[in-house]
Amino acid sequence: MGIAAMRVPTIIALTFALPIAGKSAAEFVASPPPPQAPSHARKPDYLIDSHGRTIRDLRLSITDRCNFRCVYCMDPDFRYMPKQQLLSLEEYLRLVRVCLTLGISKLRITGGEPTLYPRLNDLVREVGRMSIDDVAITTNGSLFEKMPLQQWRTDGLHRVTFSLDSLRPERVQAITRTESTPAGVVRAIQLAREAGFDPIKVNAVVMRGVNDDEVADFADFAIEHGIDMRLIEFMPLDSSHAWDRSQVVNADEMLEKIRARHEVVAVADDDPSSTSMNFRFAAPKSQIQNPKSRLGIIAPVSRPFCGACSRLRITADGKIRPCLFSLSEWDIKPLLRDGKSSDSDLRDFIVNAVWTKQAGHGIGSKTFIQPSRTMSAIGG
Ligand code: SAM
Numbered sequence: 001m002g003i004a005a006m007r008v009p010t011i012i013a014l015t016f017a018l019p020i021a022g023k024s025a026a027e028f029v030a031s032p033p034p035p036q037a038p039s040h041a042r043k044p045d046y047l048i049d050s051h052g053r054t055i056r057d058l059r060l061s062i063t064d065r066c067n068f069r070c071v072y073c074m075d076p077d078f079r080y081m082p083k084q085q086l087l088s089l090e091e092y093l094r095l096v097r098v099c100l101t102l103g104i105s106k107l108r109i110t111g112g113e114p115t116l117y118p119r120l121n122d123l124v125r126e127v128g129r130m131s132i133d134d135v136a137i138t139t140n141g142s143l144f145e146k147m148p149l150q151q152w153r154t155d156g157l158h159r160v161t162f163s164l165d166s167l168r169p170e171r172v173q174a175i176t177r178t179e180s181t182p183a184g185v186v187r188a189i190q191l192a193r194e195a196g197f198d199p200i201k202v203n204a205v206v207m208r209g210v211n212d213d214e215v216a217d218f219a220d221f222a223i224e225h226g227i228d229m230r231l232i233e234f235m236p237l238d239s240s241h242a243w244d245r246s247q248v249v250n251a252d253e254m255l256e257k258i259r260a261r262h263e264v265v266a267v268a269d270d271d272p273s274s275t276s277m278n279f280r281f282a283a284p285k286s287q288i289q290n291p292k293s294r295l296g297i298i299a300p301v302s303r304p305f306c307g308a309c310s311r312l313r314i315t316a317d318g319k320i321r322p323c324l325f326s327l328s329e330w331d332i333k334p335l336l337r338d339g340k341s342s343d344s345d346l347r348d349f350i351v352n353a354v355w356t357k358q359a360g361h362g363i364g365s366k367t368f369i370q371p372s373r374t375m376s377a378i379g380g
């Protein structure tokens with residue numbers, strides 16, 4: 001996919017509700033509950049799958065809406081789920097509370113674009129009261145000027161990750177299909193820093209023929225702004241289903257491009273469940289030294305890290321997705337809305353759903369099937 005092919009007019013977020021792309025509404029109605037997990041999987045503070053992986057990290061998507069249409073994520077004509085299908089604030093909070101009793105210790109608030117969620121401030125305040133070890137948000141940063149960042153920090157949001165896929169304004173506009181600019185994200189980084197967020201991460205999806213000539217520039221950007229820059233391999237989670245292996249710039253290639261300009265040293269991540277390869281910059285090639293600067297390469301396609309996966313995803317419409325690439329998802333909304341299911345019933349449901357987590361994503365296999373949901377409808 002070249003950048004010319006991606007260029008389309010600015011998109012204004014669609015606010016009407018139709019079935020999500022590639023899937024009719026009927027296909028999302030009343031899925032059966034997950035099969036029973038064995039009794040040894042049911043313990044307090046314990047969430048384990050059938051492959052022995054402990055799940056500690058919840059990714060909660062609080063909206064499928066977005067004001068961007070990134071080429072690797074959402075098509076311009078992408079349709080949102082009807083609002084009544086989405087969970088309420090109280091339902092999100094109930095699920096988070098239940099997950100905490102199962103040993104979840106990290107929460108990432110994501111979407112869609114989470115800053116579009118009208119009750120985000122309430123959500124941050126309430127999860128801040130739950131004493132979760134690590135609460136983070138992933139955002140495109142476009143609405144950051146309007147966000148009560150200081151309040152979020154006080155309320156208990158620990159970390160912010162931004163997305164920025166190019167350092168060139170015209171490319172950012174072509175990739176996001178908006179009028180946004182890298183300067184806007186730099187401003188958002190400054191605001192986040194002033195509010196006390198540290199470290200700050202920035203994600204870039206690297207795609208061949210789109211931004212792969214900027215890999216070393218992203219390293220410069222990390223040094224200049226004292227951030228943790230994450231370069232992500234393009235995954236088959238785009239709504240156009242146009243993903244092709246030839247568009248993936250793999251970790252080795254990224255590293256080679258970086259090493260041509262910078263000396264980098266592998267470091268352990270502060271976060272033990274991190275799935276990225278992490279580096280710090282070393283003299284003498286790096287002219288400017290900023291001790292906070294880091295580089296991470298996230299390589300789910302060329303170096304799958306499924307064996308170490310500790311993640312569970314809940315979508316904005318209440319589907320439990322044990323894996324990004326799950327073809328089955330488990331609908332917990334009927335239990336949330338039937339007026340009789342207890343928290344213990346919800347716990348059982350989640351334990352059963354997690355038990356079904358697949359061993360790996362299988363992107364490399366001939367039988368791989370791309371899920372209907374896009375990254376925006378799953379929660380990245
Ligand atoms: N809207 C917010 C943002 O863009 O930061 C949060 C949601 S977005 C789905 C979360 C992350 O998923 C972003 O960093 C984005 O770059 C990444 N992402 C989306 N589609 C992807 C794909 N096909 N391959 C790899 N990463 C993807």
Ligand code: SF4
Nearest residue numbers: 066068070073112376
């Ligand atoms: Fe929106 Fe994030 Fe998807 Fe881009 S990656 S379209 S900002 S949800």
